[in-house]
Amino acid sequence: MHGERAPFDAPTEIGRSGRDGRGIDVQTAKENRALAVGLGGTCLAILAFLLFFLYPRWVSGEVNPVLFRGTLAGIVMSLFLFVYAALFYYWFLICHWNNDPRADKYFERADRFVMLGLILLVVEPAFILFTINLADLGLLALGLWFLFIVLLAVGLWSFRPRRVH
Numbered sequence: 001m002h003g004e005r006a007p008f009d010a011p012t013e014i015g016r017s018g019r020d021g022r023g024i025d026v027q028t029a030k031e032n033r034a035l036a037v038g039l040g041g042t043c044l045a046i047l048a049f050l051l052f053f054l055y056p057r058w059v060s061g062e063v064n065p066v067l068f069r070g071t072l073a074g075i076v077m078s079l080f081l082f083v084y085a086a087l088f089y090y091w092f093l094i095c096h097w098n099n100d101p102r103a104d105k106y107f108e109r110a111d112r113f114v115m116l117g118l119i120l121l122v123v124e125p126a127f128i129l130f131t132i133n134l135a136d137l138g139l140l141a142l143g144l145w146f147l148f149i150v151l152l153a154v155g156l157w158s159f160r161p162r163r164v165h
Contacts, residue, residue: 026096029107033089036082036114039121043079046124050075054131063131071127074120081117085110115152122148 050072058068088110095103123145129138 026093029089029092029096029110032110032114033086033093036085036089036110036117039114039117040079040082040086043075043082043117043121046121047072047075047079050128054128057132063133067127067131071124071131074127075124078117078120078124081113081120085113085117088113119149119152 050068054063054068054071057063058065088106092103092106092110094100095106123142126138126141126145129135129141
């Protein structure tokens with residue numbers, strides 16, 4: 001077995017502590033990849049819902065066409081951001097097993113794509129509610145989305161790496 005590469009589904013890699021010694025390893029990347037794929041599936045379900053229930057109403061002129069198209073664009077963009085994230089996690093795994101120095105770059109890109117995908121996915125309920133003329137509930141959902149953005153910004157700010165002088 002000496003000299004054989006571990007499969008991508010190996011639970012952990014022994015002897016490496018991950019990115020910058022902070023414990024980010026193969027298992028973390030695999031879990032994040034699975035999360036990105038699951039969120040992509042959620043986007044597909046929302047897209048199917050939009051097309052099944054709202055497309056006929058769009059054709060008949062019952063819903064705002066600009067909001068309907070914006071809602072569709074948002075969910076499609078979110079879907080592909082999660083797909084790209086899963087791809088970058090996969091590339092991280094390949095680079096990690098091959099001791100390629102680009103591994104960290106792929107992991108960070110994947111994390112960014114997940115974050116952007118979440119930002120778009122979480123605003124979708126507001127778009128859907130505005131599209132079907134439920135403005136009061138749309139405003140509630142939009143307010144909750146803004147709270148999510150604030151919490152995300154606070155988290156990113158508080159967990160950013162500190163510079164040592």
